[in-house]
Structure formats: C-alpha cells, structure tokens
Amino acid sequence: MSSTSYIDVRDVVKVYETATGGVTALRGVSFTVDKGELAVVMGPSGSGKTTLLSIIGGLDRPSAGEVYVDGQPIHKMTSRQLDEFRRRNIGFVFQFLNLIPKLTAYENIYIPMVARGVKDGKKRIEYIADALGIANKLDRLVEELSGGEQQRVAIAAAVAADPPIIIADEPTAELDGETIERIMDFFMELKSGGKTIIIATHDPRVSRKSDKIIVLEDGLVRGVYRGGELTTSEVAVKGYRDYLRRRLMEIDDELRLLGERYKRGELSIDEFHKRYNRLREIKAFLEDELKFG
Ligand SMILES: Nc1ncnc2c1ncn2[C@@H]1O[C@H](COP(=O)(O)OP(=O)(O)O)[C@@H](O)[C@H]1O
Numbered sequence: 001m002s003s004t005s006y007i008d009v010r011d012v013v014k015v016y017e018t019a020t021g022g023v024t025a026l027r028g029v030s031f032t033v034d035k036g037e038l039a040v041v042m043g044p045s046g047s048g049k050t051t052l053l054s055i056i057g058g059l060d061r062p063s064a065g066e067v068y069v070d071g072q073p074i075h076k077m078t079s080r081q082l083d084e085f086r087r088r089n090i091g092f093v094f095q096f097l098n099l100i101p102k103l104t105a106y107e108n109i110y111i112p113m114v115a116r117g118v119k120d121g122k123k124r125i126e127y128i129a130d131a132l133g134i135a136n137k138l139d140r141l142v143e144e145l146s147g148g149e150q151q152r153v154a155i156a157a158a159v160a161a162d163p164p165i166i167i168a169d170e171p172t173a174e175l176d177g178e179t180i181e182r183i184m185d186f187f188m189e190l191k192s193g194g195k196t197i198i199i200a201t202h203d204p205r206v207s208r209k210s211d212k213i214i215v216l217e218d219g220l221v222r223g224v225y226r227g228g229e230l231t232t233s234e235v236a237v238k239g240y241r242d243y244l245r246r247r248l249m250e251i252d253d254e255l256r257l258l259g260e261r262y263k264r265g266e267l268s269i270d271e272f273h274k275r276y277n278r279l280r281e282i283k284a285f286l287e288d289e290l291k292f293g
C-alpha cells in the first residue's frame, strides 16, 4: 500500500532486544504529518519520543508497521538506501549532540554541507548563525562553547544543507526563554520556506507554535491535537491538560532530586542554580498554559 500523506506513520512497533529480554518502546503508533507542517511530539521521559524520531528519520527500523516519507516506504529500505534517504532528506538535531568537539563551530556546520554538495556555504552559514545568535562563536572550538551555544551549533549544522525535513530531539533543553523565542522564530521561517519540522519537546513555548501536537505515553499515542484546536475541542483540551499536569508532577520530582543531588555534593552551586532556574521557568510556563490553555 502507498500513502498520500507526506509523513505517514502506521502501526509502528519497536522492540529493543537487550540481554535481559525485549523492551517495547513503541506499541503501535500511527499519525501523519503534512508537508510544511511543524509537528511536536510531547510525552514523559521514556514514552518513546527519541525512538519515534529515529525511525521517522531512517536511523533505526521499526520492528513492525510502516513508515512512508514523501511516498517512499522507508521501512522497506536496505541500509544503503536508508543512508541515501537520510542524506537527501533529513536534518537531525540530536539530544546528545552529534558535534565534533575539536573542530570549530563553523567547521561543524560546514561538514554536512560538503556531504550534500552545497556550494557557496559561507554566506549561508553566516546567515543561519546570525539568526540563531551564534555569529560571534563561529571560529571557536565546539568544546569551548556553553551547552546552549552547542545546541544552537547543532541546529545550524542540521539545517545548513537545506534538507526538506528537520527532526529535532529536545533542541531547546539547554536554552533560556529569550533564546527559545529566537530559535522558534528561526524554525517558523524554515516552515514558511516549505520545510517540514518535527520536534520532540517538553516545552510549551515550542508546542504553542506548532500545527500539531502528538502526545505519547508509554509507547502509545495518547492524542493528536491541532494547535488551534486546543481551545475549542473539550476532548483535546482535557487530554492536553492531563499531560500538562503529569509533566508538572514530573518537574516537581526533578526539582526534589536536584536538591538531593546538591546536598550530596554532586552538583556545584552554579550548576544547581542553573538547573533549578530552568526547571522553575518551565514550571511557570506549564502553569500558565494550564490556566489559559
Ligand atoms: N537502545 C535501547 N535499548 C533498549 N531499550 C531502549 C533503547 N532505547 C530506548 N529504550 C527504551 O525504550 C523506551 C523509550 O525510550 P525513548 O525513545 O528514549 O523515550 P523518550 O525519548 O521519550 O525518553 C524506554 O523504556 C527506554 O528505556
């Protein structure tokens, strides 16, 4: 069977084989994403977000089910076909950054462009770096940059070669509110240019700007919500609000854990404050979203 949706995920199951037996990460996940859509995947830790993004991007294969991207059945591709598919179609922003620490930011962004044969890269890199607020960091070694700066270099590297699909796994986890706004403006600009973007995130500042929110829970789709639908459909609102409440409880746990780690001397006071403030910031937004969502 073929597909008419741009990205079509059908009954995808993923079982990881481990030494102690199989771990089921996805239990039959289905949804579609249209061309030019910004879709967000939300869900608690361990719900299957990273697994799902890896499968859509052709980095990993489903154990069962079908995945069509631009009409191509990627679940049927050989490894070589998948490599070629990824090179042509996908820009990845990984949670665990796929940057080379001993190279400069510029070099890290340039490499994927060379791989895709993009000419006249300098202007484009400068433009992207400026949009992301890292123009003055381009000649620094990646290992010398802060987590938030590295995260933006990773975004720049993912989009540099102008892939039609951008897949980003928690790309704003290390960023402050102002920078998140900036990154979202950049993603919106890419979207206006016809790119399709899928982002796994916990951050309502990201999901608020999306066309579609896919909420995962324990390897299943708990709901698919349209950005504009959230305030009109009671059912959608309820599911989303449940999700927000659970995430708030998760953040309270994370705050408690952070305090314990600090008391045990596992974190410096600076690191503690940084993480504490970030969690408080997200918590405030979630509470805000619950009030008005
Ligand atoms: N390589 C792996 N081997 C075994 N289990 C895995 C592997 N990757 C993920 N898992 C398990 O699959 C489930 C979903 O994980 P993941 O996709 O990383 O979720 P999320 O990104 O939402 O936190 C979790 O139970 C996780 O422990």
Ligand SMILES: [Mg+2]
Pocket (backbone or CB within 6 Å): 049, 050, 051, 095, 169
């Ligand atoms: Mg993940």
